[in-house]
Every structure is written in structure tokens, then in C-alpha cells.
Amino acid sequence: MKVLTGVGAVIEGATHADRLTGVVHGHDWVVTAWHECKDENDAVVLRSNLELLCKGFDHKPLPPELTRAEDLAVAIMRLSPPSCVEVEISRAGRLYARVTA
Ligand SMILES: [Zn+2]
Numbered sequence: 270m271k272v273l274t275g276v277g278a279v280i281e282g283a284t285h286a287d288r289l290t291g292v293v294h295g296h297d298w299v300v301t302a303w304h305e306c307k308d309e310n311d312a313v314v315l316r317s318n319l320e321l322l323c324k325g326f327d328h329k330p331l332p333p334e335l336t337r338a339e340d341l342a343v344a345i346m347r348l349s350p351p352s353c354v355e356v357e358i359s360r361a362g363r364l365y366a367r368v369t370a
Contacts, residue, residue, distance in 0.1 A: 274306050276316035279298065279323065280300060283331050298341065301356070338364070
């Protein structure tokens with residue numbers, strides 16, 4: 270059995286260009302990060318770290334290499350503590366991206 274601890278944060282109003290039309294627009298991106306359940310992991314601390322990480326993207330254009338939610342999920346996974354084994358990003362329209370270790 271694998272036991273995980275999940276924490277969430279929101280990237281507010283980050284913008285990117287539509288891949289088909291090039292039209293720049295913004296989304297709120299809901300981020301959920303799952304960590305291996307370890308004694309040294311405190312969920313509140315993990316959530317605070319994720320919130321801080323996500324805040325760096327708020328109300329800014331996403332870098333060109335991170336305009337897809339899948340790429341953003343990979344970047345967040347890489348910037349998270351090593352205990353992070355999965356990151357999911359969703360946004361309005363029931364659209365999801367997920368990366369796993
Ligand atoms: Zn979009």
C-alpha cells in the first residue's frame with residue numbers, strides 16, 4: 270500500500286498564448302501535489318511551500334516553455350521537495366494535466 274499526502278495551491282491569472290490562435294489569455298490553475306507520507310513531512314509546511322512556488326507565477330505570462338499545463342506540472346514537480354511523486358494541474362473547462370515520478 271502506498272500512502273500519500275496531498276497539498277494544493279492556485280496559480281492566479283497566469284497568462285499564455287493559445288497554441289492554435291496565438292491569442293494571449295489567462296487562467297487560474299489549480300495545483301495539487303502528492304508527497305510520500307513521511308514523518309518528516311508536515312502537510313501544512315508542504316502546502317506553504319507549494320503556495321510560495323505557485324505565487325511566483327501569479328498574474329504573469331508563463332515562460333514559453335511552460336505554456337502547456339503538462340510542462341507546468343513537470344516544472345512544479347522539479348521545484349518540489351524530493352518526496353513529491355505526483356503533480357496535477359486543472360483549470361476551468363475540466364482540463365487536467367498530471368505528471369508522476
Ligand atoms: Zn489557455
